[in-house]
Amino acid sequence: MSEAKTCLFDVPGCAALRRTLRCDPEQFRRVRNALLKTFASDAVATAEFIGRDRLAIHALTLEQRHESAVDGATKLLLRTGQGLLTETVVLRIASGRCTVCVSSQVGCAAACQFCATGTMGIARSLSTAEILDQVLQAGQILAEQGRRLRNVVFMGMGEPFHNEANVHAAVDRLLDPAGFHLSPSKILVSTVGVIDAMLRFAERFPRVGLALSLHSVEPDTRRKLIPLAKKNPLPELRRTIAELNRIQGRGVMLEYLMLQDVNDSDEDADALVAWTEGLDVHINVIPYNPIDDAPHLQATPRTRVDAFAARLRDAGRKTTRRHSLGRDIEAACGQLVKRSNLRPR
Ligand code: SF4
Structure with missing residues (x-):
């Protein structure tokens, strides 16, 4: 044996x-x-x-690898020991900086309207080893090509703070001089806004970046897009960001998905400016990749995205427009896993 x-x-x-x-x-x-x-x-x-x-070097088995024909993205479908699929995206940005976007769960219970993963429900949380192996496998793919993995973002499948203990342990190991030994400034954890967990994370990792998926500062709109917003209302989120600024001494990234006629008007931009007054934030305006499960949500046209971002900048807010990579390999998180799960193995 x-x-x-x-x-x-x-x-x-x-x-x-x-x-x-x-x-x-x-x-x-x-x-x-x-x-x-x-x-x-x-x-x-x-x-x-x-x-x-x-x-055992790997906790996950590489099942499929999809290379984008139009940009530098590679999507990895990885299988857990129990046969569940999860996904990881390797991003090669033109500047040469390479990033891996890791998943923290298989599926997600948060059920955000705009997200393919959210429509899958939750299968289970990934272990610390399964999270870290995504970084290792992405790093090996890049190293084979003479490139170096620089950044790790927790923006894949799952709400990281619904798997808090394993995500904390994974971040510990990413920072550990005896582990991956990454700089804290190279790690970013993105949440839809689990207030208590955001504060615990900032206390434990004061130099690691946090991103909040905000998407609207109009309470009804945000509650529709993100059901978890009912438990984590906007006024408390605002106070939390001020507290994070104090604990971390650095800005919080606000992610704002641009949805046509939902959150993309000049009034929406002005409301966002007012909401962020006095906060240290960096707003990342994100073009939307439509998904089959949400036919009522459409992407804001590019010219409107640019006008929205310009309005934020004119009001003094640090704003960038994220370039979406991997459109042709189904960049919307969870789409590829869903499709593969529908096919008989
Ligand atoms: S956006 Fe993130 S938190 Fe929301 S359902 Fe998708 S994976 Fe979960």
């Missing part, structure tokens, strides 16, 4: 394996650094490691 393997991300397990193998700690450190810091291939990293047959 073959012996059970030890997960690379199981720190006490790896220490026990090292003792069992009577392996030189330096040899083990080299394997770990080759994988997590330089994203070497599995074969190269473990070539001289006596315990390579006892180490």
Whole structure:
């Protein structure tokens, strides 16, 4: 009978394996650094490691890889040990900065109207190892191409703060000098606004970025788009951002999806300016990728997106327009997983 393997991300397990193998700690450190810091291939990293047959490097199996024909995005469909699919997006931005967008759950209970993942319901939260393996696999793909992974964003499937303990543990490991050793400024966690969890996160990781999916400052509109807004109302969210500014000493990113005739008028822009008065925020205006499940939601035309962003800038708000990558590989989070799950395996 073959012996059970030890997960690379199981720190006490790896220490026990090292003792069992009577392996030189330096040899083990080299394997770990080759994988997590330089994203070497599995074969190269473990070539001289006596315990390579006892180490499980990956927590997820790469099932499909979709390359965008029009820009630098790659979407990975990854399968968990229980056979569930999740997805990860590798973004190669023209400036050369490479980012991985990781999932924290399979499906999502938040049920946001504009999101394909939200229409799937929740299957389960991903483990810390499953979150970290997305970073490792993305880093290895980029390293093969001579590129370097720079940023990790939690903007894939799932609400990160519905999987709080595992997301905290994953961020710990991303920052850890003995782990991936990323700078906190290179990590961004995006939430639809789970107030208590945002504050806990900021206390624990004061230098890691937080993004809030805001999308509207009109209470009824926001509640329709994001059912969780009922539990986390706008006045409290506003006070929370002020508190995050105080704790972190840095700005909060506000994500604003542009939906035609829903939240994209000049009045909406003015309301957003008024709502953000006195807050340290950076507004990211995001073009919408329509999904089949929400035929009533359409993308705001490009000229209106630009006019909306200009109005925010003219009022003194730091504003950028996000360029959506990977449209041709179904960039809307969850679309690809949904489709694959419908096909018989
Ligand atoms: S937008 Fe995020 S929080 Fe909302 S349903 Fe989709 S994955 Fe969940």
